[in-house]
Amino acid sequence: MNAAERFFHRHWKPLMFITLAMLLVSVVVVINNTLVHGSFLERDIELTGGKLITINLAQIPDLKPLQSALPDVNFRLVTGLQNTLLVEADVNADENKIISDLKALGVSGDYSIQTFGPTISKVFWQQAQIAIIAAFILMAVVVFILFRTPVPCTAVLLAAITDIVVTIAVLGYLEVRLSLAVLAALLMLIGYSVDTDIVLTTELTKTKEKDIPHRIHAAMKTGLTMTFAALGALLAMYFVSGSHILQQMSTVLIIGLLIDIPATWLTNSGILRWWVEKREKKQTSE
Amino acid sequence: MKISDVFKNYKLMLWLFLIVVSILLIAPNMNPVGVEIVGKDKNSTVPLIKGDVIYKIDGKDATIDLTQKNYYTLVKLDTNKGIKYVDVNGTLGISVRKVKSSRLNFGLDIEGGTRALIKPNESSNATIEQIIGILQTRINLYGLREATFRPVYYGKQGFIEISIAGGSKQELTDLLGRQGKFEATIPIKVSDGKTVTLDKPYQIALQSGVLRINNITVRDNEQFTLGTIPFKAIIDNSTDTANLTATVFTSNDIILVYFDPQRSRIEPVQNGYKWFFQVQITKEGAEKFAQITNNLDRVFDPNVGESYLTSKLYLYLDNELVDSLNIVSDLKGQAIQEPSITGFATTMEAAVNEQRRLQSILRSGSLPTSVEIVQLDEISPKLGEGFLQNVLIAIFVAIVAVSVVVSVRYKKIKIILPMLVIALSEVLIILGLSTLGWTIDLVSIAALIAIIGTGIDAQIILIDQALRGEEKYMTMREKIQRAFFIIVGAGGTVIGAMLPLMSVYLLRGFAITTIIGVLIGIFVTRPAFGEIVKKLV
Numbered sequence: 001m002n003a004a005e006r007f008f009h010r011h012w013k014p015l016m017f018i019t020l021a022m023l024l025v026s027v028v029v030v031i032n033n034t035l036v037h038g039s040f041l042e043r044d045i046e047l048t049g050g051k052l053i054t055i056n057l058a059q060i061p062d063l064k065p066l067q068s069a070l071p072d073v074n075f076r077l078v079t080g081l082q083n084t085l086l087v088e089a090d091v092n093a094d095e096n097k098i099i100s101d102l103k104a105l106g107v108s109g110d111y112s113i114q115t116f117g118p119t120i121s122k123v124f125w126q127q128a129q130i131a132i133i134a135a136f137i138l139m140a141v142v143v144f145i146l147f148r149t150p151v152p153c154t155a156v157l158l159a160a161i162t163d164i165v166v167t168i169a170v171l172g173y174l175e176v177r178l179s180l181a182v183l184a185a186l187l188m189l190i191g192y193s194v195d196t197d198i199v200l201t202t203e204l205t206k207t208k209e210k211d212i213p214h215r216i217h218a219a220m221k222t223g224l225t226m227t228f229a230a231l232g233a234l235l236a237m238y239f240v241s242g243s244h245i246l247q248q249m250s251t252v253l254i255i256g257l258l259i260d261i262p263a264t265w266l267t268n269s270g271i272l273r274w275w276v277e278k279r280e281k282k283q284t285s286e
Numbered sequence: 287m288k289i290s291d292v293f294k295n296y297k298l299m300l301w302l303f304l305i306v307v308s309i310l311l312i313a314p315n316m317n318p319v320g321v322e323i324v325g326k327d328k329n330s331t332v333p334l335i336k337g338d339v340i341y342k343i344d345g346k347d348a349t350i351d352l353t354q355k356n357y358y359t360l361v362k363l364d365t366n367k368g369i370k371y372v373d374v375n376g377t378l379g380i381s382v383r384k385v386k387s388s389r390l391n392f393g394l395d396i397e398g399g400t401r402a403l404i405k406p407n408e409s410s411n412a413t414i415e416q417i418i419g420i421l422q423t424r425i426n427l428y429g430l431r432e433a434t435f436r437p438v439y440y441g442k443q444g445f446i447e448i449s450i451a452g453g454s455k456q457e458l459t460d461l462l463g464r465q466g467k468f469e470a471t472i473p474i475k476v477s478d479g480k481t482v483t484l485d486k487p488y489q490i491a492l493q494s495g496v497l498r499i500n501n502i503t504v505r506d507n508e509q510f511t512l513g514t515i516p517f518k519a520i521i522d523n524s525t526d527t528a529n530l531t532a533t534v535f536t537s538n539d540i541i542l543v544y545f546d547p548q549r550s551r552i553e554p555v556q557n558g559y560k561w562f563f564q565v566q567i568t569k570e571g572a573e574k575f576a577q578i579t580n581n582l583d584r585v586f587d588p589n590v591g592e593s594y595l596t597s598k599l600y601l602y603l604d605n606e607l608v609d610s611l612n613i614v615s616d617l618k619g620q621a622i623q624e625p626s627i628t629g630f631a632t633t634m635e636a637a638v639n640e641q642r643r644l645q646s647i648l649r650s651g652s653l654p655t656s657v658e659i660v661q662l663d664e665i666s667p668k669l670g671e672g673f674l675q676n677v678l679i680a681i682f683v684a685i686v687a688v689s690v691v692v693s694v695r696y697k698k699i700k701i702i703l704p705m706l707v708i709a710l711s712e713v714l715i716i717l718g719l720s721t722l723g724w725t726i727d728l729v730s731i732a733a734l735i736a737i738i739g740t741g742i743d744a745q746i747i748l749i750d751q752a753l754r755g756e757e758k759y760m761t762m763r764e765k766i767q768r769a770f771f772i773i774v775g776a777g778g779t780v781i782g783a784m785l786p787l788m789s790v791y792l793l794r795g796f797a798i799t800t801i802i803g804v805l806i807g808i809f810v811t812r813p814a815f816g817e818i819v820k821k822l823v
Contacts, residue, residue: 046792082676110666111666112395112663112664112665112666113662113663113664114661114662114663114664115659115661115662115663116660116661117658117659117660117661119405119658119660120403120405120445120660120661123440123443124790124792126440127440127789127790128790130786130789131786131787131789131790132786134785134786135782135783135784135785135786135787136783138782138783138785138786139779139782139783141782142775142778142779142781142782143775143779145778146771146775146778180729180790180792180793181728181729181732181793183787183790183793184729184732184733184787184793184796184797185732187783187784187786187787188733188736188780188783188784188800190779190780190783191740191776191779191780191783191784191800192736192739192740192743194775194776194779194780195740195743195776198772198775198776198779199747199772202768202771202772202775206768218750218754221750222746222747222750225691225692225695225746225750226742226743226746226747228691229688229691229692229739229742229743229746230739230740230742230743231691232684232687232688232690232691233684233685233687233688233735233736233738233739233742234684234735234736234739235687236680236681236683236684236686236687236735237680237684237732237735239683240676240679240680240683241676241677241680241731242673242676242680243673243676243677243728245728245729245732246677246680246728246731246732246735249729249732250732250735253736
C-alpha cells in the first residue's frame with residue numbers, strides 16, 4: 001500500500017463529505033439558476049424558440065464588430081477542428097438578411113438554419129422535464145431490482161444524483177446552455193455513473209473472503225480503468241468531431257465522469273463501507 | 287483456441303453471423319458513381335423515374351451541377367437503363383443526389399436538406415393521416431422532390447414531420463403552399479337567340495360582340511352567376527358565339543373518391559384499355575351538373591361506338607387544366623351523385639397511371655385544416671460532407687484513445703486486441719441494424735461513441751472478473767456470471783434512462799442507438815467476449 005492508499009483507508013469517513021459538500025453547493029447553484037432563468041440551466045434556443053444559424057468558418061472573425069453591426073442577434077463562437085459561428089436570432093428575424101449582412105462583413109461559409117417556433121419549444125421543454133423525471137424513476141427501479149436492500153440502493157442513487165447535479169452546476173458556470181443534446185448527454189451520464197457504482201456495490205456486498213479495503217481496491221482498479229477508457233473515447237469526440245453538438249455532449253459526459261470519480265470512490269464507497277462493516281460485525285456476533 | 291472450437295460455440299457463431307449480416311446490410315459501395323434521381327418535374331422529358339441512376343451526361347461524369355444546367359440540344363445520358371437521348375430546351379427538370387456509398391441512412395443534419403415540423407390546427411389521427419395523404423399526392427402530382435412524412439404526437443397534440451433530403455425551404459413551401467383548388471367545368475356554346483335553361487330559362491342575345499343574358503350585359507371574361515351556378519363568359523367576336531363556362535363542382539363538392547374494385551376498374555377494350563372510377567359528389571354539385579348537361583346535345587362517336595355530349599368536362603387544378611373527359615350521353619340532365627369518370631389509354635400502364643392520377647387529384651384537394659410550421663431546419667448539403675469524414679476520424683481516434691488506456695492497464699496484446707475487435711464489431715452491428723429502420727443523425731453518432739465507451743467498460747469488468755485469482759473456489763463460469771450481473775445491471779439502467787427519450791422526437795435516434803447498442807452488448811458481443819476470455823485466461 002502506498003501513502004495515498006494509506007491516507008484513503010485511514011480517513012475514509014471525512015473524505016465521504018467532500019462530494020456531499022460539492023452536492024450541497026451545486027444544489028444551491030441549481031436553485032439559483034432556476035430562480036434566475038426559470039430552469040435548472042439556462043435554456044438553449046431549441047427550448048425557448050428562435051432561429052439558429054450555424055456557419056462553418058474558414059477563418060475566425062472578430063466578434064466585436066459583428067456584434068455592433070448586428071445588435072439584434074447573439075453570436076457564439078465554437079472552436080475546434082472546425083470553427084463554427086452560431087448566430088441566434090428572434091424567431092421572426094429574416095435569416096437571409098442576417099446571412100447577407102454577415103457576408104458583407106466578410107463572414108461566410110456553408111451554413112444551416114434552424115427555426116424553433118415558440119409552440120414547439122414549449123413542447124420540447126415539457127418533454128425534457130418529463131424525460132428527466134421518468135429516466136430517474138426507471139433508473140431507480142432497476143437499481144432496486146439489482147440490490148434489493150435500501151442502503152446500497154440509496155448510495156447508488158445518491159452518486160447518480162451527485163453526478164448530474166454537480167455537472168449541471170459546472171455547466172452553468174461554463175455557460176453551456178440546456179439543449180436537447182445536453183439533456184441526452186445528462187441522461188447518458190446516469191448510465192456511466194451507475195456502471196462504476198454497480199461494480200463497487202457488487203464487489204463489496206457479494207465478496208466475502210477478502211477484507212473490505214481489498215475489495216474496494218479491486219473494484220476501484222476496474223472502475224477507474226472503465227472511467228479512463230470512457231474518457232478517452234469522449235475526449236476524441238470533443239476534439240475531433242468538429243461539431244458543436246457533439247462537443248457539447250462530450251463536455252457534459254467528461255465533466256460528469258470526472259465528478260463520478262469522487263462520487264463513487266469517496267462517498268458511495270464510504271457509505272457502503274460503513275454499512276458492510278456494521279452488517280458483517282452483526283453477522284459475526286450472532 | 288482452434289478454429290473448429292469457434293464453429294462449435296453458438297455464442298461466437300451468433301456474433302460472427304451478425305457481423306456478416308451487418309456488412310451485407312450496409313452493402314458498402316466502394317466506388318459510387320453517378321447521380322440518383324429523387325424528383326422529376328411534370329414537364330421533364332427525361333425518360334427515367336425516381337431511383338434511376340445517371341452515370342454520364344454528354345460523356346462527362348454526372349454531377350449535381352451538371353444536371354441543373356440549361357441544355358438546348360439533344361442530350362446523351364448514360365444511365366442504369368442504358369443510353370438515352372433526351373431533347374431538352376432548358377434544364378433536364380430533375381432533382382438528383384449523389385449515389386450513396388452504402389445503404390446507411392444518414393439524418394438530414396448530416397446529409398443536408400430541409401426538415402419541418404408542422405402543426406395542424408386540428409390534429410385528430412384522421413386529419414393527420416389525411417394531410418400526409420394529400421401531401422404525398424402532391425409530390426406525385428407536381429413532381430416535387432421526394433419527402434418523407436412522419437406523424438409525431440406529444441400528448442394529444444399531433445404534428446407532422448416532413449423531411450426533404452437535399453431539399454430547400456423553397457421546395458417545402460411549394461409542397462405546403464399548393465392550394466389544391468380543384469374545379470370541374472363544362473362550357474356551353476351559345477349564339478344569338480338561344481335559350482339556356484337552368485333553374486329558369488335565360489335568353490341569350492349576342493350581336494356585334496355584345497352579350498346580353500336576360501337583358502343584362504356581360505363583358506368578355508366576366509364572371510357571373512345564373513341561378514346557383516357560377517359562370518365565365520368568353521366571347522368570340524369573329525363567329526358571334528360565346529362559351530359560357532359553368533363550374534359544376536369544386537373540391538368542396540367531392541365527398542368521396544372510390545378505390546374499390548367495383549367502382550374503380552380497368553377493362554381491356556379494342557385497341558387498348560378503358561379505365562373507370564366513381565366519385566361521390568354533393569347533391570348541389572349533382573344538381574348543377576344536371577342543369578348544365580340538359581343544355582348540351584348528343585353526338586355519336588363512330589370510333590368508340592358510343593354517343594357523347596357536345597361539350598367535355600374539364601378538370602382544373604390550381605387553375606391549370608389537368609384533364610378533359612367525354613360525358614356519356616346517358617348522363618344528360620341526370621342529377622347523379624355518384625358519377626363515373628372514364629378514360630381510355632392504349633397501354634395498361636398508361637391506363638393505370640391516368641386513372642390513379644385523376645383519383646389522386648380528386649381526392650387530394652386542399653388540406654383539411656390550416657397548418658403552421660413550428661420548426662424548420664435547413665442544412666446545407668456541403669456542411670454534411672466534411673462532417674461525416676470528421677465523425678469517422680472521431681470514431682477512429684476514440685478507439686485509439688481507448689486502446690491506449692487499456693494497454694496501460696493490461697499490457698497484453700491477447701487481451702487488448704479482442705477488446706478492440708469486439709468494440710469495432712459492435713459499431714458495425716449497430717450501423718448494420720440501423721439500415722433496417724432508423725437514420726443515423728448527429729445525436730446517434732454521439733450515442734455510438736458513448737456506446738464504444740460503455741462497451742469497453744463492460745469488457746473491462748469481464749476481464750477483471752476473469753482475472754481475479756484470490757477465490758480458489760470460484761469457477762470461471764461463476765466469475766463470468768458475476769461479471770454479467772454487473773453488465774446487465776448497468777445496461778438496464780442505461781436502457782431505463784434512455785426509454786423516456788424515445789418520446790422526444792429529436793432525440794429518438796440517440797435513444798434507439800443507445801438501447802440497441804446496449805442490447806447487442808448484452809446478448810451478442812459480451813457473451814462472445816466472455817467465450818474469448820474463457821479461452822484466453
